[in-house]
Amino acid sequence: MRSGVEPEKIILAVVRAIEARFNGGDWLKFGYATGHADRVRDHPRLLRSLDYNDLDYSEHVLEMVESILRPRRDRHLRGGYAIEESKIDPQAVTVAERVLDLPTWLIQNEPDLYQELYGAHHAEAAVDDLGSPAETLGIGDVHRHATRIRQGLRDDPALAIGAAKELLESVLKAVLSLHGNGAETKQDLPQLVKRAAVSLGLDAGGVRDDEPGAAPRRKMLQSLTQLVIGAGELRNAGLGTGHGLSQGPAPDVATARLVVSAAAAAATFYMEAYEAQQPN
Template sequence: MARGETMQRDVKPEKVVLAVAKAIEAKFDRGDWLTLGYETGYADRIREHPRLLRSLDWNDEDYSGHVLDMVEAILRPPGQYTGAGPYRISTKAIDEAHFAVAERMLGLPEWLTQHEPVLFSDIYGSQMADVGVDELQAAAKQLGLADVDEHAARIRRGIRDDPAQAIGSAKELLETVLKAVLGLHGNGPETKKDIPHLLKEANIALGLDPAGVRGSEPGAVQRRKTLGALANLVNSIAELRNAGFGTGHGLSQRPTLDVATARLAVSAAVTAATFYIEAHAAEQV
């Protein structure tokens, strides 16, 4: 099956059904079910199911099975049903329009990233594994930086299908991490600083500058050179975004950026963010 966004072309339909069912079971209430029904034309089928909503209301053990039944029915393509029962699917395809509704309502990629990473990989692919997003998320989780997961999910989705989105999200990711390191929260005037200033202040806060507590330890000079080179790459993200290659400026005729350049910029941001999270964590020990 194919989809115009980030879903893999060779994904198995049963994986899609399972992913949607798991997310629905975790997130949906009665109103969500009916909204999904109205948007897909299955509202009557949902109401008439003998056990679905009842088992949800009563938190019955058989709810999971009924969710799978209904998800299979909703995601099967019209006109291709050949099963014997009213809630079975025997086709190799998925109704892409119905899936798009469920995906949007559930925030499926983000939910899978946090709760079912294997299914995320099965459906959307590990498109960002080589730029270190997994390591970044693991490090951020240790410090309780929940916002990093949201940025990482957007980067995963955008790196191939919307490089501008990936760059915009990478810039926001780095800003989020640096502000967390500096204890800058909220939207006050003290938080309105660009990446170069945030990098400089983070280096001072962590003792990585020449006058800092870590400024004379073995390898400190080489580390500063490496961080300086990395900072130049990271700063280019802001320049690319300001030039219209990244999201956030409302441009209607934005120039197209190639995936290789986007990956380079995003990789720099992810590497820098991971470093500063880990350096900050070391300071807390």
Template structure:
């Protein structure tokens, strides 16, 4: 990534973030090789990057490196580079290996479904927390999935900000959103082919949304301070989170398609 995208200014920004500007400046070849397109630029990156990441290798009396500390700047560099997103967009194999991309690919679908009145940044923030927490912190992933649903539902209903009118529970929000989209289970035209099955699916969607909030409120997701919170099985957390995210994706997609007149559900 660095070899393909960095210019001199990027190196100095990274140096400032990791307190390694002097290291970058003092390297005999790094910036020169970059600016002149020399063949040894990649080798220069390999020489500099470990110390930018925070590697510290004390020397013994013989001058030989004796021990290596952990990369203390790794998270800073990851955030500065936007590494996870870049790999997701440009190197699927590396993304899967580093971030479990295949295991959380369903989260990307909700981002792709988002259009006005939602903003991508709001949904991406929830998606990032879900992706990072699904294995390391299942309760965080459950709590973030609930928040993602709230964001999507409130946006469909035009409930922006934090005013009193936005303080509604999930069952009320999903009922209002389905009604707004012309998709309330009770309003489907049952003479249409597949209407009975659509009704069952929409009723199940309503139940999934409600259960996501109940799971969080039961202390199995972040958002409430709970003493001696019960443990959440990671496999069940994945089922709950993926179901909630799929519901949010469907609703976001329906809202976007409805906004351009490309989505219609037969109703009475």
């Protein structure tokens, strides 16, 4: 979790995750994990209001989470007056993060709150970095793909994977000057990435033995090509949108993030390599 986050935001995140998921047993486990099982068990209304779905349940959840995460109170003088402030308990917060798997739950259900507590996920940050090189090269489609990727990472992993594959196709076609919808543009992703690598002098087979770091450089370039091809193969296997499959496999969020991160890194690399070769 980021430093300096307002305690109220932390408490709000934990409250929302608990309200969405906890039953009575979960509450007791949470109490034991944080050292407050007696407080949970002895609360006059918390578990009862949960069992009977009472309207005051949310109020009791907030009260309990507040007492567990912010139990300490410090007194000090401010302007001649005694002020009492409660302090967040970092150990209790860490336990809550682990028990609730809080980052994952927030990414899937409360992305704005996740942003406030943890910052952008690396996959989204990688997509954000696409803007500058894409603008320099005039690849307008990148913004559209990036928007769909962000939406998919929050709500639809298959959409994120499909959009990541389309992002790679758009960038590689731009690098190869394959514009429009002509017959010459009808190439699959393995063809595009191999042609782009040769065009940019990034083909592993073109690395000379006498070049510094020749062997590891070949491995890196080969791995980059396989990452791009793998992103396309995942989409073609039905894990990404684009083929209209019925009852296809449902990708998990972690796989979608991996595909997006790899695709964004590869797209940025090819755009920057292309730009570096253009005359000033």
